[in-house]
Amino acid sequence: MDKVMSNKFVISLYVLPALLLILTLIYVPIVLTGYYGLMKWDGIGEMTFIGLENYTKLIQDADFWGSAYHSFLLALFSAVSLIGYLGISLILTSKIKGANTLRKIYLIPMLLSSVAIAQLWSKIYHPSNGMVNSFLQSIGIDNPPAWLAEPSLVLPAIFVAIIWQYAGFYILIYYAALKNIPESLIEAARIDGATPLQIAWKIKIPLIAGVIKVTIVLAIVGSLKYFDLIYVMTGGGPNGSSEVIASYMYQKAFGSYDFGYGSAIGFFLLLICLVVTWLIRKLTATKEEIQY
Amino acid sequence: MSTIAQANTKHEAKRKNSAFSKLGYGVLYAILGLIAVLQIYPLIWLFFFSLKDNQEVFNESPFSLPTDPKWENYTRVWTDGNIGLYFFNSIWITVTAVVMTVLLASFVTFAITRMKWKLSKPVLGLFMVGLMIPVHSTLIPLFDFFLKLNLIDHPLSVVLTYTAFNLPLTIMILLGFYYTLPKEVEEAAIMDGCSIHRLFFQVTLPMTLPVVSTTAIINMIYNWNEFVFINTFISSDQYKTLTVGIQNFIGQYMTEWGAIGATLMISIIPILIAFLFLSNRIVEGIAAGSVKG
Amino acid sequence: MLKKKAFAPMFVFMLSIVLLLAGCSGSEEGGGEAANSDDKVVKFMHLWPEGSSKQHNLIVKDIITEFEAANQGVKVETEILSNEQYKEKLKVLSASNELPDVGMTWAAGFMDPYVKGNMFAPLDDLIEPDSFVSGTTEAYAVDETTYGLPLELNIAPVFYNKQIFEEYNLDVPETYEEFQAIVKTLSENGVTPITLGNKDRWTGSMWYMYLADRIGGPQVITDAINREGTFEDPALVQAAEEIQSLVDMDAFVKGFNGLSNDEAKGPFMNNQAAMYLMGSWELPNYTTNEDVPQEFRDSIGFFKFPAVNGGKGDINSFVGGPGVGLFVSENSEVKEEAKEFVKFFVEKWGERSVTGAGVIPATKVDTASIELPQMYIDVLNELNAASNITLYADVQMSAAVAQEHLNLIQSLFGKEISPEQFAKEHEEVLKAEE
Structure with missing residues (x-):
């Protein structure tokens, strides 16, 4: 058995095509991004080597840290909202009527492109005839805020849109994972008199712990490099109050012609993601030990 | 009593x-x-x-019905520009990339979770790091790379990029499932003298059909809506996709929002159908798998 | 069934080999559809797709057909992108030294890095004396050499809704005091005085520029940018103060800092906002655009930004300038043909753009010989009578400074910084660039 399962040829055959692909298409750009990060380069003319100057500038760049703070908030927000997604998936997989239809409906938003989603949410938040403010006015609030123009409100407003945008993605994953649990296990617990809540907590969630861990990493890494809706809906504004790392990087590299600095931000973002992922793995690993 | x-x-x-x-x-x-x-x-x-004109789009409450439905938005979308061609390109590029990604990712996940080799952990790490690079950092290096291979303005550049950039995500999702999957069935098959390729294609793949469908849906949506890479790598009309078609209605100073809505509406239909189809597989696959088990 | 499945790994394996081969050997000509192998191909990237800019697109196609007919053996291939994507792609292309032979560029700050990086070819020899409106080609010149030929020229008047003005007995303002009174009346009556999409930020910048011009004269902002003056000039600080006092008067549409220019246009086009400061590229919406109700088009007029009492600027000075122009890639393999095409294009475009697409070209227009809507004639007359046209500040500035400027504009309108800070921070970024 072990012999079959450690056949070097088969392993290479299975792994190499994919590995080759990401080494050339992802790692070459990563290495080059690191390289450009050491240069003064507008992306057009000659490059000059400046060592770590971009990084020392980065460390002191208050705008960068502001955007990094927003990215971290988003990561936290996304990670917490996983609980909600998981809850909905648990309900959808329990034996309730219409679950199948509901599930399909719940996943529809995820089909929309970010162009459509950005348009939709700009309409929802429109200061005078948007849905949110129409509703607020109808319940007697005279002067509802302009959500995307208010520096203190713009970030939470966009977070809500992002959480909504990704709901389908995570519900889909959780749903498939929960459906994968053998029915016999749940049936046995039910016969033993376990309540649905107990079944969810003691059986279902531990069984899909591996999937949950993966989604935590995906949610956090995905949030740290998030770009789409923020760029389209606010462009990082007003005055940087909704700027995140990726939009800041884009602004520097493509807006200000500072490709060297933009690359340094990109590379730094990669490092942040690495550290955070490592931390998550450490944290979830210890939890696992306690559980079992 | x-x-x-x-x-x-x-x-x-x-x-x-x-x-x-x-x-x-x-x-x-x-x-x-x-x-x-x-x-x-x-x-x-x-x-x-999609049935409104600019005036209505920016004036009426978004709840409102179009007062005078502009069906001509749809005819415009069909007649201006090459939407039929874009449609076709979107479909084949998406399908090719999805099939490649899901298959390659399944291979890798199988090798990492089921087979025994020293480098499996570091290799998995390599794939995970692939998640972390922001897309816009890769544009200039990738353009340069494809230029050297003479693949600029060639659909292969887009298909390969989609595959590579979706592999890490796909592998990670698959991984979570492979870990929870009972190994007994596979072990028994090996005992019976099943070859490793047969094991993968006849036992493991069918067993993981739900998650394969899940990742296929996710990949499909990503590829279908992607526009940064295709914009950068492709310049001739003959290889452009629907997301680029939207740009047909963005002018220098004027944007035709109704027509964009119609394009978005048209472009969501095939993916909606594919989604409903694949989404049923998530459940059916489990049934099939459990019968086998 | 079994055979089918055994076939799959073979298929994948073959596929990867094919892919690798395709990668190594290169591919067949991508994109060279109609071109004969001995034809010279001029690649041309522009911004006018058929969908949103039908007339522009049509004129471009016609010009290309004419050009190809007049120049046997030369083909022009186009690629059309929207603004944002165009800028992004141009950037990536230039990093790999792959610019199209002919493309569109914006003036001054946008093109500077390309010129310094030796990407654009000098085009001085293409300029016929007296063919362009004076001042337009200069915006595309670096060290006295011209690298782009402008295709359009715009000024920004204040468009206003005559119906709303009539309803509240308002007259076109001559002075800033009158203008303030109008704002006050409208806002007291619950009408949005001015619509503004300041998410895009250059929109707010135009308001600031006009105030700076009227208070400090036409040179004050330009001098501050090119470092002959300073941004802490009292006139520039006072202009910033005026912006904030307009905000305090509720002059601008609610939530302006979160609205795009497109969204902000909505209230104006629907008779809900009285004034809209915008470039003359909007003229078709008020004259020829059949999608806009005739009644609305008839109710729109424009006035010049009013003069400020005691200010140094006069009412005939405008914010505006050339929009896009054509460049030729310095490294083009068909540079001569490309230059020939640009020359041909600019000339034909000048003849047709204003009547065909409602674009005011940067080449001189003979108003006497063509039929135009009255508002076009009025704008062209203003253009001729203009005492000065100040190029949009964010175009004048280098890209990095422009980003700062635009962010600061948003903060100024949002009252997150004081006028003094606004001036000081400008001064700091400008100094850092010196």
Whole structure:
């Protein structure tokens, strides 16, 4: 058995095509991004080597840290909202009527492109005839805020849109994972008199712990490099109050012609993601030990 | 007497319980229904949006029905530009990239979770790091790379890029499932003298069909809506996709929002159908897998 | 069934080999559809797709057909992108030294890095004396050499809704005091005085520029940018103060800092906002665009930004300038043909753009010989009578400074910084660039 399962040829055959692909298409750009990060380069003319100057500038760049703070908030927000997604998936997989239809409906938003989603949410938040403010006015609030123009409100407003945008993605994953649990296990617990809540907590969630861990990493890494809706809906504004790392990087590299600095931000973002992922793995690993 | 009383209270409790649970279900359904409305609303909104002109789009409340439906938005979308061609390109590029990604990722995940080799952990790490690079950092290096291979303005550049950039995500999702999957079935198959390729294609793949469908859906949506890479690598009209087609209606100073809505609406239909189809596989696959098991 | 499945790994394996081969050997000509192998191909990237800019697109196609007919053996291939994507792609292309032979560029700050990086070819020899409106080609010049030929020229008047003005007995303002009174009346009556999409930020910048011009004269902002003056000039600080006092008067549409220019246009086009400061590229919406109701088009007029009492600027000075122009890639393999094409294009474009697409070209227009809507004639007359046209500040500035400027504009309108800070921070970024 072990012999079959450690056949070097088969392993290479299975792994190499994919590995080759990401080494050339992802790692070459990563290495080059690191390289450009050491240069003064507008992306057009000659490059000059400046060592770590971009990084020392980065460390002191208050705008960068502001955007990094927003990215971290988003990561936290996304990670917490996983609980909600998981809850909905648990309900959808329990034996309730219409679950199948509901599930399909719940996943529809995820089909929309970010162009459509950005348009939709700009309409929802429109200061005078948007849905949110129409509703607020109808319940007697005279002067509802302009959500995307208010520096203190713009970030939470966009977070809500992002959480909504990704709901389908995570519900889909959780749903498939929960459906994968053998029915016999749940049936046995039910016969033993376990309540649905107990079944969810003691059986279902531990069984899909591996999937949950993966989604935590995906949610956090995905949030740290998030770009789409923020760029389209606010462009990082007003005055940087909704700027995140990726939009800041884009602004520097493509807006200000500072490709060297933009690359340094990109590379730094990669490092942040690495550290955070490592931390998550450490944290979830210890939890696992306690559980079992 | 006491037994009757007991039975009575038990009965009572049950009735109470069912009344309570009825109420509970009512609340539950109300909430679920509300969420469903919230989730399906965008599709309806998009449909209305696609029937409006700029004036209505920016004036009326987004709830509002188009006063005078502009069906001509759809005819415009079909006649201006090459939407038929874009449509075709979108489909084949998406399908090719999805098939490649899911297959390659399944190979890798199988090798990492089922086979024994020293480098499996570091290799997995390599794939995970692939998640972390922001897309816009890769544009200039990738353009340069494809230029050297003479693949600029060639659809292969896009297909390969989609595959590579979706591999890490796909592998990670697959990984979570492979870990929870019981290994007994596979072990038994090996004992029976099953070859490793047969094991992968006849036992493991069918067993993982639900998650394969899940990742296929996710990949499909990403590829279908992607526009940064295709914009950068492709310049001739003959290889452009629907997302680029939207740009046909963005002018220097004027944007035709109604026509964009119509393009978005047209482009969502095939993916909606594919989604409904694949989404059934998530459940069916499990049934098939459990029969085999 | 079994055979089918055994076939799959083979298929994948073959596929990867094919892919690798395709990668190594290169591919067949991508994109060279109609071109004969001995034809010279001029690649041309522009911004006018058929969908949103039908007339522009049509004129471009016609010009290309004419050009190809007049120049046997030369083919022009186009690629059309929207603004944002165009800028992004141009950037990536230039990093790999793959610019199209002919493309569109914006003036001054946008093109500077390309010129310094030796990406654009000098085009001085293409300029016929007296063919362009004076001042337009200069915006595309670096060290006295011209690298782009402008295709359009715009000024920004204040468009206003005559119906709303009539309803509240308002007259076109001559002075800033009158203008303030109008704002006050409208806002007291619950009408949005001015619509503004300041998410895009250059929109707010135009308001600031006009105030700076009227208070400090036409040179004050330009001098501050090119470092002959300073941004802490009292006139520039006062202009910033005026912006904030307009905000305090509720002059601008609610939530302006979160609205795009497109969104902000909505209230104006629907008779809900009285004034809209915008470039003359909007003229078709008020004259020829059949999608806009005739009644609305008839109710729109424009006035010049009013003069400020005691200010140094006069009412005939405008914010505006050339929009896009054509460049030729310095490294083009068909540079001569490309230059020939640009020359041909600019000339034909000048003849047809204003009547065909409602674009005011940067080449001189003979108003006497063509039929135009009255508002076009009025704008062209203003253009001729203009005492000065100040190029949009964010175009004048280098890209990095422009980003700062635009962010600061948003903060100024949002009252997150004081006028003094606004001036000081400008001064700091400008100094850092010196």
